[in-house]
Amino acid sequence: MKWGKNECELIMRLAYGIGPATAHKLLVGEAEYSQQHPDIRRVIPLDVETMRQLDGLSEKGAIKIRKALDHVINNHIIDQELELIEKHNAHLLTFWDLEYPPMLRNIRSAPRVLWVKGKITTRDYSAVGIVGARKCTQYGREQASRIAGQLADVGTTIISGGALGIDAASHQAALERGGRTIAIIGSGLAKPYPKDNIPVFRSICELERDDSTLAGGAVISEVPMNTAPRPELFPARNRIISGMSLATLIVEAAIKSGAMRTASHAIEQGRDLLALPGRVDSRVSAGCHQLIKDGLATIATSSADILDTIAQESLTLVGTEESLKRDADFYSIKIPAPQHLNPNDLPPNQQANIQSNQELECSDESVDSHTISNVTSTDSLATTTITAPATSSTTSSLDQTQSTVEKDQLIATTHSTEQSVLSNQRLDESANPITTHQAIRKVFTENEIVDTILKNLGTEGEARSFDELVALSKLTPEQVTAHIVPLEIRRQIVRRNGLYWKRTPKKQR
Structure with missing residues (x-):
């Protein structure tokens, strides 16, 4: 059967043991091997012998990947998933789609595939994340509703995790004010969790289908349709909440909580972070107070504080059709044929300047459909506080540039999990007459x-x-x-x- 790009991404996502880094390695490796534009449709049918010739893949790894892909195809797992998607009126979004959120595209470990029920529009690019405690106080619920409603009034989309407490209050306030909201849930769309919030999820999708109102939004998951809620899925989805938001507001969070994990992701992603102060003796506000005390979050007491914070970010937001298309076409950039350059042939001052590219090794958990017996909340699942980002391992390689005609255009991929950093410093053609110039950058300790x-x-x-x-x-x-x-x-x-x-x-x- 002939698969499209999205179906091929889905096969890769459903295959056990193939994470974002491995998928990207396969895609780029095959493009270099075939000397063609990257196309995932050519990756899926690759045999073991061809995979072995791709850079960075061993024979054992190639066999494992081929078996995983065959298992998804031969056992009709891909067909069953597509049927479920159609049955539940959902659809897929991948990096190949123009509709893939540009803010999310630019984070590390961005999901390659999103399951979406409802619709993501350009209006949702101006979004604020609001998260907090499941077991919140009446004060926290009231403030989350007040601020979310005020933001919805001015056209700002509210993004949250679909949990009870602060999340639910934020979603409901946005809908009641005729605004847009997006729920990022920690289970498959066919098994939404928590069940108490199913009416909220249903309202989001029903309003999206109603052409008479601008209200609506989407319910989003990064796991297959029938995936039951599991503890590890909730902390993972928090990076998507902050990744799709210009800024994130923390409303009531204990020191060790899911909301604090979201705060950590927002800081790592370079997004603005705000926190609502609470009672000084309130345990559920201790995390907010710690963020403010450490200078990691700005105090927010109204929507005006948030709008002032995101105003500058909104000016640089990718919104034009040309920019969106440029983002979506990052896989279509031509990769030049690999050149073998001996560093010893370089001038002495350039021999030490070969850059190490960073690649974040992302774990891609296998997905099953067993049911967890007790998931209490997004807050109770998390066990760590904010920490510095882990240092990723590096592998030494030469960056590459376009042909001579296109030598002023940098080759880049916007896939944030494995971005390639290119330099403006070029080799002198007289010293190294290669048609495709090699970009060399200075290595900083x-x-x-x-x-x-x-x-x-x-x-x-x-x-x-x-x-x-x-x-x-x-x-x-x-x-x-x-x-x-x-x-x-x-x-x-x-x-x-x-x-x-x-x-x-x-x-x-």
């Missing part, structure tokens, strides 16, 4: 990157935006993002409303 960031930051009166910091430091956005979050957590720098500056020691104040 970890300490050098941190020192460079701190050197280009001043006091609060000299606060800089992220783009200014990148330009002044001459680092890549990925390098700045990876190192600026630990600096925030260690309280060496401060971030407010998208601006950064060095924290002043108390003795100098």
Whole structure:
């Protein structure tokens, strides 16, 4: 059977043991091998012998991948999933689709496939995440409803996790005010959880189908239709909530909670984080107070505080059709034939400048449909507080650029889990007459990157935006993002409303 791109992505997602990093490795490896544009439709039928010739794949790995793909196809798992999707009036969104949320596309470990019931529109690109405790207080519920309603009034989409408590209050307030809301659930769309919120999920989808109102939205999952709720799925979906949002508001969260995990993701993704203060003796507000005390979150007491925070972000939001198409076509960039360059042939000052590309190894849990006996809440499932992002392993390789005619265009993929960082520094054609130029970047040590960031930051009166910091430091956005979050957590720098500056020691104040 001839599969389309989305069906091929679904086969890859359903295959046991194939995560985002492996899928990307297969896609790019096959493109380099065939010297054609990347196309996942050519990856699915690859035999073991061909897979063995792809860069980074062993014979054992190739056999394992081939068996996993065959299992999905030969046992009609893909057919059963497509039938369920149609039965429940859902649809798939993958990286190949223009409708895939551009904000989500730019995070690490972005899901390659989304199961969607309802619809995601360009109006949802201006979105705010609101999350908090399942066992919230009346105060927390009232404030979440008030702020979500105010944001919905001005056309801001509310994104939350579909859980009881703060999440449910936020979804309901947006719908009651005729606004849009998106629920990211921790189970398959055929087994929505929690059951008490099924009426809310149904209302979101029914209003989306009603052409007489602008209200509506979508219910989204990153797991197959029949997947029952499992504890590990709830923390994982939190990155999608913050990833689709310009800013995230934490309303009542204990120190160890799912909402604090979402806060951690927002910081790592470089998104604005806000927190609603509560009673000083309230356990469910302890996490919010800690975020504010540590300078990781801005105090928010009304929708005006949030709108002021996201106003600058909204100006840079990808919204034009041309930009969306450029994002969606990232796989269609032509990969030039690999060139074998001997570093010893380079000038001495360039021999040490071969860059190591970072690749985040993402675990892609196998999906089954067994039912968990006791899932209490998104808050009770999490067991860790905010920590610095883990350092990813690196593998040394040469970056590549376009042909001579297109030499000023950088080859890049917007897949955030495995972004390739290209340099503006080119090899001298006379020193190395290769038709396809090789891009070589300077290697910075970890300490050098941190020192460079701190050197280009001043006091609060000299606060800089992220783009200014990148330009002044001459680092890549990925390098700045990876190192600026630990600096925030260690309280060496401060971030407010998208601006950064060095924290002043108390003795100098």
